[in-house]
Amino acid sequence: MNSTMKWLAGALLALISVPACAALNLFACEPEWGALARELGGDKVNVYDATNALQDPHHVEAKPSLLARARNADLLACTGAELEVGWLPILLQQSGNPKIQPGKPGNFEAARYVHMLEIPARLDRAEGDVHAGGNPHIQTDPRNIAAVAEALGQRLAEIDPANAVVYRQRYAQFAARWKTALAAWEKQAAPLKGAAIVVQHKGFPYLENWLGLKQVAALEPKPGVEPTSTHLSEVLAQLQRQPAKMVIRAAYNDGRASEWLSERAKIPAVNLPFTVGGSDQAKDLFGLFDDTVQKLLGAAK
Amino acid sequence: MFKRNLLTASIALALAAPLGAQAAESAELAQIRDQIKQLHDSYEARIQALEKRLQQAESIAGKAQAQAEKAEGKSVQTAALPQSAPTSASAFNPEISLILSGTYANLSQDPAHYRIAGFIPNGGEVGPGARGFNLGESELAVAANIDPYLRGQFTLAVTPENTVGVEEAFIQTLGLGNGLTAKAGRYLSGVGYLNEQHSHTWDFVDAPLAYQAFFGGQFKDEGIQMKWLAPTDTYLELGAEAGRGRNFPASDRAKNGVGAAALFAHLGGDLGISHNWRAGLSYLKTAPRNRAYSDTDSLGVSVDNLFSGDSRLAIADFVWKWAPNGNASRTNFKLQGEYFRRREDGDLTYDSAASSAGSHADHYAANQSGWYLQGVYQFMPRWRVGLRHDRLNGGSVDYASNSAALAQPAFDPVKTSLMFDYSPSEFSRFRLQLAQDKSRIEATDNQLFLQYQMSLGAHGAHKY
Numbered sequence: 001m002n003s004t005m006k007w008l009a010g011a012l013l014a015l016i017s018v019p020a021c022a023a024l025n026l027f028a029c030e031p032e033w034g035a036l037a038r039e040l041g042g043d044k045v046n047v048y049d050a051t052n053a054l055q056d057p058h059h060v061e062a063k064p065s066l067l068a069r070a071r072n073a074d075l076l077a078c079t080g081a082e083l084e085v086g087w088l089p090i091l092l093q094q095s096g097n098p099k100i101q102p103g104k105p106g107n108f109e110a111a112r113y114v115h116m117l118e119i120p121a122r123l124d125r126a127e128g129d130v131h132a133g134g135n136p137h138i139q140t141d142p143r144n145i146a147a148v149a150e151a152l153g154q155r156l157a158e159i160d161p162a163n164a165v166v167y168r169q170r171y172a173q174f175a176a177r178w179k180t181a182l183a184a185w186e187k188q189a190a191p192l193k194g195a196a197i198v199v200q201h202k203g204f205p206y207l208e209n210w211l212g213l214k215q216v217a218a219l220e221p222k223p224g225v226e227p228t229s230t231h232l233s234e235v236l237a238q239l240q241r242q243p244a245k246m247v248i249r250a251a252y253n254d255g256r257a258s259e260w261l262s263e264r265a266k267i268p269a270v271n272l273p274f275t276v277g278g279s280d281q282a283k284d285l286f287g288l289f290d291d292t293v294q295k296l297l298g299a300a301k
Numbered sequence: 302m303f304k305r306n307l308l309t310a311s312i313a314l315a316l317a318a319p320l321g322a323q324a325a326e327s328a329e330l331a332q333i334r335d336q337i338k339q340l341h342d343s344y345e346a347r348i349q350a351l352e353k354r355l356q357q358a359e360s361i362a363g364k365a366q367a368q369a370e371k372a373e374g375k376s377v378q379t380a381a382l383p384q385s386a387p388t389s390a391s392a393f394n395p396e397i398s399l400i401l402s403g404t405y406a407n408l409s410q411d412p413a414h415y416r417i418a419g420f421i422p423n424g425g426e427v428g429p430g431a432r433g434f435n436l437g438e439s440e441l442a443v444a445a446n447i448d449p450y451l452r453g454q455f456t457l458a459v460t461p462e463n464t465v466g467v468e469e470a471f472i473q474t475l476g477l478g479n480g481l482t483a484k485a486g487r488y489l490s491g492v493g494y495l496n497e498q499h500s501h502t503w504d505f506v507d508a509p510l511a512y513q514a515f516f517g518g519q520f521k522d523e524g525i526q527m528k529w530l531a532p533t534d535t536y537l538e539l540g541a542e543a544g545r546g547r548n549f550p551a552s553d554r555a556k557n558g559v560g561a562a563a564l565f566a567h568l569g570g571d572l573g574i575s576h577n578w579r580a581g582l583s584y585l586k587t588a589p590r591n592r593a594y595s596d597t598d599s600l601g602v603s604v605d606n607l608f609s610g611d612s613r614l615a616i617a618d619f620v621w622k623w624a625p626n627g628n629a630s631r632t633n634f635k636l637q638g639e640y641f642r643r644r645e646d647g648d649l650t651y652d653s654a655a656s657s658a659g660s661h662a663d664h665y666a667a668n669q670s671g672w673y674l675q676g677v678y679q680f681m682p683r684w685r686v687g688l689r690h691d692r693l694n695g696g697s698v699d700y701a702s703n704s705a706a707l708a709q710p711a712f713d714p715v716k717t718s719l720m721f722d723y724s725p726s727e728f729s730r731f732r733l734q735l736a737q738d739k740s741r742i743e744a745t746d747n748q749l750f751l752q753y754q755m756s757l758g759a760h761g762a763h764k765y
Contacts (some may be wrong), residue, residue, distance in 0.1 A: 052574060054626035059408075059627070059727075061622070062765050063577045064569025071480045071530045089762045093452065096530050098476030103449070125728060125757075196726030225726060226682045254631050254682070280643075 024160045027069055027100070029078035029088065030057055030137040031109060033152070035276040035285050037077055039174045044163045048073070053278035056252045057083055058129065058224060060094060062090035070095040073106070075159055080109025081116065083136035091095055105159055111136060113151040114144040117205045129224025139275055141206035141291050142182050149174060189293045195300055196242070198235065200227070200249035200266075201260050203274065207292070216244050219257045239265045246270050246299040251278030259285040268299040277295050320581045354361030364668075387731070396759035400501045402437030403753055405428055410746040417740045418712045419695035420669065421608070422594045423549040425517015429507065429738065429748050435460035437752070440468060440501065442761070450475055456499075456618070468499075469474050469521070472720035490520045491528065492563050492583035493639055494618035502763055506734045506750045509673035510691035510716050513640045517549040517616060520585070522561050536569040543643035546751040550612040550643070551587035561587040574627045579765060581620040587612045589647075598652070598706045605654050606707075608665060610647010616640065620765075631682055638674040643667070651703040663703050683724050691716040728756045 003065055023046040028034030031235055034049040039046070048069045049062050050110030057079070061065075069093040070076070078084055092101060099106035132253035138144045153171030157164035193212035197204075200219045208215050221231040241263075247258045249268045255271065273291050275281035281291035378459050409431055411527050415428035438461075452475050452637025471486030495512060509516055524544025531537035547553045551606040554560065563586075567750045569579035591607045598604050617640045624633035649665035670711040675689035693714045699708045718736040725731075738746040 052627060054574075054631045055628045059630055060627075061577075062581050062762065063565070063622070064479065065534075065571045065577060067530065067538075067765075068534055068536040068570075069595050072534075074533055085760050090764060093473065094482060094528075095476075095531070096477055096480040096482045097527070098478045103475040104476075126725075129726075154587070227438070239574060252628055252630070 003079060009196055024156070024163075025069075025072050025074045027073035027076045029084050030139070031276040032145070032285065032288070033077035033148075034262055035288075036145065036149055036152060037156075038135065039285065040170050041156055042166065042170055044160065044166055045156065053251050053273060053275045053282070058086065059085070060087045062087045062094075064167035066091055067094055070100065071097050073097060073100050075106045075108060075155065076100040077108045077110070079111050079136050079138065081112075081133035081136040081138075082131040102298040104123070105155065108152060108155050110144075110152070111138055113147050114138050114141075117209060118202070127278065128222025130221070135202065135278060136203050137203040137274075138206055140292070141205055141210040142178070142185065142285075143210060144206060145285060146175065149178065177286075181289070185289050185293050188297065192296055194261070195246075195296075196244040198244045198247040198258075199241070200247070200253045203247065203250055204272075211296070215298075216242055219247070219249075219261065226254075232257060232261060236261060236264055239267070243267075246296075248272055248296075248299075250274035270295050270299045272296075329334065336720075358600045365388075369416075377638065387434045392447075397763070398442045398756060398758040398761050400438075400440040400442075400499075401753075401757065402439070402501060402754040404430065404437055404506060405431055405436060405708050405751040407749040408432050408746055409748070410741070410744050415740070415746075417510065417693065418742045419698065419709055419714070421667075421691065422513045422596060423514075423517035423591060424594060425513070425549055426508070426519075427517060429736075429746070429750075436745055437514050437754070439499065440499070442707065444761075445474065446475065463633045484526040485524070487521060487523045487659070488526065490522055490542060490544075490563055491565050491584070492520060492542075492585050492614075493524060493616045493641075494579070494637060496520055496564060498539045498764060501754050501756065504675065504677045504687050504722075505689055505718055505720055506732060506752050507718075509639070509675075510690065510693055510714060510740065511639060511671035511673055514669075514671055514693055514714075515550065515641050520550075521548060521549070523547060523560070524559070525591045533713055536567070538564045538567040540567075546587050549592070550585075550589060552589035552592035556590075560584065576621065576623050578619065578621040581617070583616040583618070584732055585612075585614040585616075591650075593653070597708065599708075602707075604706075605653040605715075607650040607653050608645070609650075610645060610648060612643065614641065614643045616642075629679070631679075633679045635677045636675070638672065640670070640672040642670040648702060648739075649700065649707075653705055661703060662752075663701040665698075665700060665703070667698040669694065669698070670694045685720075685722050685724075687717045687718075687720045687722075689720075691718075710742070712742050716740060730754045 007159045014095055023044055024041065026041065026045050026047045028037060028047055028049050031049050031053055034047045036045050037045050041254055050066050050069065051057055080086060099102065101107060101117060102288050111133060114206050118135040120127065120130045120132065123130065149171060156167040161292060189211050194214060196214045197217045198217045198219065199215055202218050202220070202223050204215070207213065218237045219227040219232065219235060244267060246268045247261050249255065249258045250272060255269070258269040272295055273279040276282055276288050279291050282288040309665065359526045362723060378424070383696045406429060412428050412431060416422060417427065440456055440461045441459070442454065442456040444452070446452050452473045453471070455470045458468040459464045460466070467487060469488050471484050471488040473484045477483060491497055495503065495508070496516070501517055512518060522542070522544035524542055526542045528538060528540040542563040543559045543563040545553070551561045565581060565583035567579055567581040569577070571577045581756040590609045593605060594606055594611070595603060596607050619637070620637040621637065622633065645665065647665055648659060648662050650662040652660050671693035675687060675691060675693040677685055679685045679689035695712050698708070716736060716738045717735055719742055720732055720734040722730055722732040732751070734752070736748040738748055740746070
């Protein structure tokens with residue numbers, strides 16, 4: 001074999017091996033699904049987080065950087081249930097990427113794999129920013145994370161069959177760790193059962209359902225409508241008759257309304273991470289629930 | 302059962318038949334009978350054992366199947382978890398949305414005499430509109446995926462004068478692959494930044510002067526558009542359009558082929574998590590033939606002129622957006638600007654109807670430009686304030702021998718607008734706009750607008 005032949009063979013090998021070691025490009029609409037994909041995919045998946053925990057996932061712009069990433073994505077991991085309705089359709093339409101179109105295996109909607117709560121009986125914009133498919137903030141219940149993990153693990157294996165074994169193994173490991181962690185969180189959070197809470201945005205029905213919290217009021221007069229002073233006074237008056245333990249908000253919410261109420265109603269205001277990256281402790285999914293449970297316990301004392 | 306009887310019978314027969322002839326040897330016969338009986342019994346037992354085993358096997362198989370079915374049922378259940386969609390035929394109805402808008406205008410100058418001095422009137426949506434209460438354009442949009450490959454969109458605009466126009470009607474590919482998207486039909490051209498955006502998403506009541514002067518509002522055409530998104534992490538989009546050229550700066554004509562061609566390139570990205578931007582370059586070439594416009598000549602006579610030649614327009618645009626941590630809900634800021642430069646070269650027929658000094662055709666060449674810069678700041682949830690400055694450069698206009706009748710003194714129209722808007726929700730907006738418009742040489746128009754814009758129905762996603 002002369003040197004030219006060797007060079008050619010080398011180039012050919014390099015060409016063939018490029019697609020084999022190129023990681024799967026995953027476009028995560030929300031940080032929780034990005035974090036889950038990292039758990040399940042490890043180095044086989046190249047995760048791009050389209051949004052961060054300080055952004056309101058309802059109001060994200062179809063900005064140029066998102067379009068560029070959507071164009072190269074092999075798999076989209078989003079909540080669905082109309083959460084991304086204001087921006088994702090533009091990305092899908094303009095990406096020129098057939099893999100991630102609705103109905104394709106590359107379009108993964110987490111909300112399809114969990115039991116949805118708060119499905120509105122009446123669809124009317126007079127009710128505020130309601131979602132026909134139910135409340136889309138499913139990531140606040142770790143049992144939902146477990147259900148989505150199973151489905152996402154299967155989807156990864158389907159899209160990237162060469163690494164199916166890896167995904168299955170990683171899922172099994174994650175599921176086992178998650179089960180242990182879940183038992184621990186539930187044990188720690190047992191005292192929270194039945195605690196009355198006020199929420200800023202109706203973003204926590206799944207968390208309430210999981211821990212047995214009782215939402216008695218919301219600071220937003222209607223979902224997606226900013227708190228008004230009239231409504232805040234009403235909530236304050238209501239709390240005098242029917243006290244609550246705390247007022248909770250998500251990391252992306254403006255803190256002023258809940259601080260205002262906290263001061264006057266003499267109850268702690270809790271800033272929950274809401275998703276991965278929403279606090280210093282919520283570095284991954286485990287940290288997210290560690291921190292959520294700790295913050296709730298701290299406020300309930 | 303039948304098989305077993307047959308088997309025993311045939312064995313018995315086979316053994317019994319040859320023995321029948323030796324009836325005398327009864328002792329021997331009895332022995333043989335005994336043997337047959339033994340044989341029969343043994344077969345019977347073996348067959349029964351076999352049958353029992355068969356039954357067992359069958360029942361195990363049955364159980365296994367039942368289990369399999371159960372498992373399948375489970376997986377069907379899991380698969381069925383996706384919320385059951387409504388099954389009626391109306392579930393396939395397209396997304397329908399309606400835009401309602403209206404204005405109140407207080408103008409210090411009569412809008413009937415509005416014109417942008419030094420720029421050829423283009424018959425488009427130019428000027429501040431009528432005085433007093435006005436209904437804005439009501440837009441009805443219907444859109445849906447046609448099949449897995451195509452999407453269709455139809456936008457109908459109803460003017461306050463009760464005329465109905467097809468604003469847009471196009472089909473677009475869905476995930477054609479390799480970053481390609483094709484569009485065909487009537488659509489807002491991809492040139493510039495503001496051009497592709499529907500008027501209800503504008504930050505001001507009216508279009509910038511540059512859009513009014515160079516496009517007559519917005520440039521929309523009938524044709525095909527091809528866009529390609531580069532496979533890079535930095536956003537790079539290239540686009541080309543070939544169209545009929547029905548609208549200004551083109552002119553409709555009976556001709557095969559392309560009447561207007563456009564090229565554009567967009568580049569964009571993020572700077573940290575709080576900033577993002579997009580910049581673009583566009584080029585539009587049209588070849589109008591007998592593009593008619595009405596004007597007033599130096600003697601004050603109203604004349605109709607015709608232009609035939611080439612019109613070349615280049616646009617540079619940029620937009621920069623800021624929101625702390627990328628969260629635009631509370632505060633955000635947007636800065637955008639566009640620069641237009643147009644060259645027109647050809648022949649101009651002065652007073653084609655020969656109502657004054659007589660029709661005369663000669664060379665016409667114009668080199669004109671314009672720009673606007675605007676900033677919009679949301680200082681608290683729901684409330685925004687914005688400032689826009691428009692400037693046009695009359696540039697050089699050469700009417701050749703027609704200049705005695707048509708040439709105008711050099712003039713650079715300027716306009717400054719200040720707006721406040723309040724959005725109770727993302728579907729509604731109320732706006733106040735104050736403007737000082739120096740488009741006319743002779744007078745300054747002080748304008749005040751009050752506007753509402755409402756969006757009903759399907760929640761359409763907005764472009765960047």
